[in-house]
Amino acid sequence: MSFATQLMDIALIVTFVVIALAQAMSMIRLVMGPSTGDRILALDTMVVNAIGLIVLLGIAQGVRIYFEVSLIIAMLGFVSTVAYARFVLRGDIIE
Amino acid sequence: MTHWIIAPVVLPALLAPFIVLAARYHIGIQRVFSIAGVLALIFVAAGLAWQASDGTITLYQLGDWAAPFGIVLVADRLSTLMVLLTAVLALFVLLYAIGSEWDNRGRHFHALFQFQLMGIMGAFLTGDLFNLFVFFEVLLIASYGLMIHSGGNARLRAGVQYVLFNLLGSTLFLFALGAIYAEAGTLNMADLAQRVRLIDGAETVGIRLAAVLLLLVFAIKAAVLPLHFWLPSSYAEAPAPVAALFAIMTKVGAYAIIRVYTMIFSPDLDVTAGLHTTWLMPAALASLAIGMIGVLAARHLDRLVAFAVIGSMGMVMVAISLFTPTSITAALYYTVHSTLAAAALFLIVDLVRTGRADLNLIAQPVVPGAALTSALFFLAAIAMAGLPPLSGFVGKLLVLDAAFSTSAAAWIWAVVLSSSLICVVGFSRAGSTLFWKAKSMPVADEPAETTAATPAPATLSYVAVGGLLTLLVAHTVFAGPATAYMADISDQLFNPEPYIETVLDTPGKLSTPKEGY
Amino acid sequence: MSLFLIVALPFFGALLPGLMNSAGRQACAGITFTVSLAAFIGLLTNLPAVLAGDLVTARVDWIPSLGMNFTLMLDGLGFFFALLILGIGLLIIAYARSYLSRDDNMGEFFTYLLLFQGAMVGIVLSDNILLLLVFWELTSLSSFLLIGYWKHLPEGRQGARMALTVTGMGGLAMIGGMLILGQIAGSYDLSVILQNRDLIQADPLYVPALLLILLGCFTKSAQFPFHFWLPHAMAAPTPVSAYLHSATMVKAGIFLMARMWPVLSGTPEWFVIVTTAGLITMVLGAIIALFKHDLKALLAFSTVSHLGLITMLLGTGTAFGAMAAMFHILNHATFKAALFMSAGIVDHEAHTRDIRRLGGLRHLMPITFIIATLAALSMAGIPLLNGFLSKEMMLEEATHTVLFGAPWLVPALATFGSLFSAAYCFRLIGHTFLGPVRDDYPAKPHDPGAGMWLPPAILVVLVVMIGVAPFLAEPFVKVVTASVLGDTAEVPKAYFKIWHGLVPALFMSVIAVVGGLLMLAIFNPALRLWETTPRPEAKTIFEALIAAIVALSQRFIHGLHNGAFTRYGAIMAVTVIVAGFYAWSTGTVGPASREMQPVTPVAFAGWVMLLAATIGMVFLHRNRLMSLILIGIAGLMVSVGFVYFSAPDLAMTQITVEVVTIILLLLALNFLPNQTPIESTAMRRTRDTAIALAGGLATMGMAWHFLVRDAITTPISEFHLANSYKGGGGTNVVNVILVDFRGFDTYGEIIVLGIAALLIYALTETLLSGPVRARLLNRKPDQPRAGDMHPTMMVVLTRVIMPVVLMVGFYIFLRGHNEPGGGFIAGLVVSIAVVMQYMASGFSWASARLRYPYHGVIGAGVLIAGLTGIGSWFVSKPFLTSDFTYVRIPPFEKFELATAALFDLGVFLAVVGAVMLSLESFSRLARRAHVPDTEHPMDIDPSRDDPPMTPAREGV
Amino acid sequence: MIKAYRWLLPHPLVTLLLAVVWTLLQNEISAGMVVFGVILGIIIPWGTSVWWPDTPRAFHVSRMVTYSIMVIWDIMVANVQVAWIVLTKPNSKLRPAWIVVPLELRQPEAITILAGTITLTPGTVSADLSDEGHSLLVHVLHTEDPDAVRDEIKTRYERRLKEIFA
């Protein structure tokens, strides 16, 4: 029991650190580019990782109410990615 | 349970969506409802003012929650006076807007107008600082819409700056509110007034920051130097009736300063000593000076009037910044005067505009109706410049009198008097160029072109201007009772205990009064 | 007659000429005359009381708290001046009727004249000095209108503005002086102030008050160095000059000095200032007058000179001086008004006032000649005319006056001034009327009708009468003098008589007259000398000064308000930072009272990313799309931060708003340039960086300060936590606060949103109906567009996902009261679902199939929220009082019905309507010309051109 | 009858989907909630059906289920492969390629599912459709033989989808 929870705690911390690192790496790609597609991709990745982060927080804090937040981020991340891309493709995103 | 207090907020708030829903395409119906709404507002406001005139403080607990936990509206002498002033101003402005067809030169004028009134009324009535923020935003966003009403390049460009400036102001307001809540844990003004008295002298930084940030926020609204830059272009470019309505908006800032810095951070409060009392006065004097110098320097009539507004706000702020009962009395008297005079002037500017190519202060051929317009301009200019016999002069005397025994008297007198002179010179130059010099012009070859572009003003426009000027005359003739009432208001402000007790000791849903300490 | 009526008659009467304008000139003048006459008679009814030494008073409270009341009093002095004002006024009205031409608007003229008359009467009858100030300034204003009456003349406009500026300045100074005086005396009532001579003169503020009041008097009475405006005011029609600048307005300053004489005079300051100013004015005015060729200018400067004389007399501070002053006022008013009117007649008939073009008029206009000559000789101080009498008294007083320790100074200068005075009088007579008749007058002069010569003739009769029989005037002048002196001195016993014996004054008089004649003899060489002498031209200086001030203020104002938001913003930021720093540095800081929480790696990573996004925005902001992506990151990090610090509602709101904002910005960016060029200098960027860093440090410091300290007492939110479920029926306290505890804020908030949408819609309409429309329709994209407007995959996916998103929105709405969510977020989610549809299939296709009346949705939302609030009125509860209950309808679980949910529905609808109306507006802007509405939901659909196996269509 | 049914339930599968989603959102199963979910599942598609005209009527649910399970399995396996490539293969050794998949599928829904499947299975991304919709452009992360990839897509996925939408 105690080993399992310990393991889980360690796993949680590792996961936190890894996701944070992944975020930072995506950020680097975002700033570096070079193409707009790369930047949108980096943003999209960060949104997805952010969902992971919030899920992790839910596990770590034993709180379940972050579900709605994750769900919304999942929905909206998609919409904003499409919006950015449509802007690059067409200029007008609602045409 | 009487619900009259909330009527000035709810009435326009329901009327506006109703106009949008039911009368979007019928300007005639919009006008009827808009006028009816404003008349009802005047009626309600007069009733509230009457109720408050004997010193009664009426509390309205929204959602039945007791202060400080819920939001309350408070009607005392000051707030009801401002509400009444707003309602009366609104009527004449609306008449002008209809008479001049301004309301039909873009969409949603009447809805925005009602929303604007709602915001102003709420700001005057609320007893809660965050709610004040919300109403500021309501009145601001409506004002954006009204300011750019009917479009046009210059107006939109000025509009951008106006909005940006106010966005900064709103941001600052939130910083101030954050500081207040972080320091005192409350948002209700009366509660805050009590809580700041618990702060001990060893830890004053927090509340001082809060107090000074809040002061800056209100100073922006009141166009106090050096936070006045938003005003000239936006007032000059706004459609005339809108600029006229805006005359009350700067007063919202003045009102808030009076309210907050007499009740909460009163001059005798040690922890905030030296904040508003040190810097407001020089800033107010500078505003007065800049405003009047601007009158002299202006090359366009609309900007001239805008600067006159800054100057007259400077005057109000000079009086406020003394924070004595007599000075607040003077400030209130001058506030009413300044609102009516500025509104009248903006409307007259629009009358002048009719038939002229532009508002450049250069002579242009004289147009029909100029005689009446020039007479109205002369009267309004007299009022604005503080010349006798109109209320500006009385107000100026009140301010000077209130300043007499203070340490800043010499400064105040020097600035007030010399800026008056500059203002007189500025107005006389403008007036003689616009109305007299035109007579020496050779008859223009193509006057038809300019006059045909804008039709002659309707009688209703003159009625609106005449009404405002009549109010100014009344404000002068009945200066005695008026100042006596302002003194009563001032008295109530400097004895805030009944206000605080009314707000905090009235139980609401599920509450025992004064829970928490 | 009541004093009120006397003052009020001209004011109310002023309405009549304007109204009578259409009834004709005669009617206009007649009504004006009648009004004036009524006031005049009213004044005379008080004569017995005045002669008896009684004080007639009248009082109505105006602003008691300020001590400003409508208090009038009539004593000898007031009566005297009122008599001049109304009496000469009557003559002027009669004269003006004939003088004004058909082109002049008579109603306007007489309106101004009556206003002026009323103001003047007001001044002399005021008992309250604040009231007096009102009338004082009114004379400035009405004289502004009168001087500028001939609007087409530049001189008229300039003269009017100069007069207003100078007298206005004096008036403002006087406000200061009077207020000080009133404060010292404890009352603004003259009757009180005049009793307090010792108190006032002992007060340290006496000198400032004196200076300020004298500034007012000197400017009004054209005393040196403020004498320059008066001649330029001569651009006015002659009746105005005759009235304002002989008998009335310029005498207002003199009147006030006389009125204040009991309290202000007798001190060394008073003596030195007033006497010196008077003396200089007298001499200077006389010299200048001699060399003026314009009759009215000559008279104007002579007026200046005589006002100096009177001022000097008042300055001596003796009772005799005061009496002489009063007597000279009377005399001057009579001969000078007559002279002005004569000059007007000459101008009117000969069409010139230039002395050099005149001469010999004696034969052509004998009546005018007699009138003018008698008046001028009186002014020159020739015996048997009234001017002689008062001038003798002046010279007598001068011999007793020692200024600057030199006993000879005042007599010498007085004689010198009288000499020039005599000289210009002789020149006026000689060069205008004497000499040979010329044949080059601009018009053929002849005597005018009686309407014009009778008024001055009446005055000349007075001139001669008083000159021959001074004792006729003596009692009256003594009554007046008594009221000037008040309790401070006895009226001198001296009798008014022509012959006083061989006193020094007589010799001085003789010198003056003889010298004056000699001066005229050598006039031409003297004129050449005068013309070659460089001297400052006051008008030029004044105008240059005003122009300089205007230019300076324009430079200052337009330089400061240069329309640069960047500057305004910087000033605002610096102001806020400095003010905050001031508040901070003058306060006290105690120790931190809260423990800091440890930093976790994930928080640190979030912080780094926020930092990176912000810095990225600063450095990469020129690429606008890039900065939009970066702000997306910043927003994402902020919302993750909100989750981290236990604010799920906030996180959801933040992220949804974020996305909608980005969509809006992308829609706008479609029209805007995609790049921001480099424009600001390195200097500017450095400055901005400094301000930004200071601002950042300031907010950081402030946030830090509060974060490590507790609030002074329990925050009110304890109550919300404790009562959210009990009183609000919800476990999500944030939501309960939003829809219940502070529902009123939310009500305002949705209204803000609604207004925003209306505004955006209204502006779109305006743009689309204006000149912008054509540009929009023919707009070329600034970057090539890809093909495939409505990608197939996106369209197909949206068809499935949109219902799911709508369901999620519905879920979030329902759960809001107890779990994170609520109407606002639900509204945004639903909006985004619809936006997805728009993005997939295009606005035109989507809205052609289903077009929501978004205006109506907003309106309905706001109305529902408002009506929910009003609903509580019917159970006698305040606006927005909530109620809730739990119900059970099988097969559903027990669920809650709350009015707050209805309110939240209003929020929901308002949000959906507002967001969609805004997006729709932007989208409408983007529609180009010649682009037909899309017919199909997706651009590529192989099933369209290539129908698949038909039987399958029956299936399922 | 059928008309009324179609009018009421324009997309029965979506109704089902929504009911499931609702239940998942509630995170608990109760009769009331399911009923409520079904009600919503009827109302929402009914409100949005105008945006989904020309519904494909042929759709074999059972085959779809098999297909889904297969795809999930593919995703899991391929993920490991791609992870391996990412971690071990240097950029210089990487052989990315464009491949063109000629389509036999005609229904947008079917094409979308195919494209989605291609993208979800790591190593391939469906990038674009040809302008008439007869070919699919796919990008492969690493392959020595692009034609083999194309053939696998066609046999393993497209064929099955044709059956599902047959």
Add this chain to the structure above:
Amino acid sequence: MTAEIIGTYAVAICLLIGAGFAMVGAIGLLKFNDSMTRLHAPTKVGTVGIGALLLASMIHSFTVGDGSLHELLIMSFLFVTAPISANFMAKVNIHRRACDTPPEPPQDDTWSTLNVPEADREMASPATVQSPKG
């Protein structure tokens, strides 16, 4: 008791797997030197990674109390939307010429993205197509 321990182990493992995949996605994003290849890593590997985390969350909810399945919703959402996002980003890359030009389609004229509207053709010179850099 044992179920709980097993569950906890499962959670830990799922977490680590998820973290690993998410990391791989990020590495791919950073490592690859071409816009199209970069697209492969995070859109799918990352998605699976987050999927594993969601699975961990579900298992965790079953181990500590009443189970929860609603994470499935998020997971399916991510899976359903990921292809569209990837599709759009690929289109962006093709449109902006951030990758090799794809081969011509066999039947049709061109790829839909490259089917630039008539009006914009002359604009589509290489100079303007360059992606704007910071």
Add this chain to the structure above:
Amino acid sequence: MELLVASAIGILTAGGIYLMLRLRTFPVILGISLLTYAVNVFLFASGRLSIGAPPILRDGIEVYADPLPQALVLTAIVISFGMTAVVVMIALGAYLGSDDDHVDDAINKPSTGTGDAT
């Protein structure tokens, strides 16, 4: 942790002020958005920081984050959204009318109006 949040507020403010002082409307609007973030976080922080204690009432739990600032920030976010939408639209209108998206206005264009009032 407090320091992180405080400095985040500072960073956002600094970036916001810098962008607000740029010359074109677009970066200025983004700058104000950053300032809005800063102030929202500040206002949120006025309830102090708590981790793992969302103010959703639950049996047996006593400690919750301060809900009031959260509600205030929510209101503030919504309001500033409306404001941003409006300023974007007005800025767009101004740009479309004048083909110039400078935020500064050359109001002192030489005018014939003047000074020589005669």
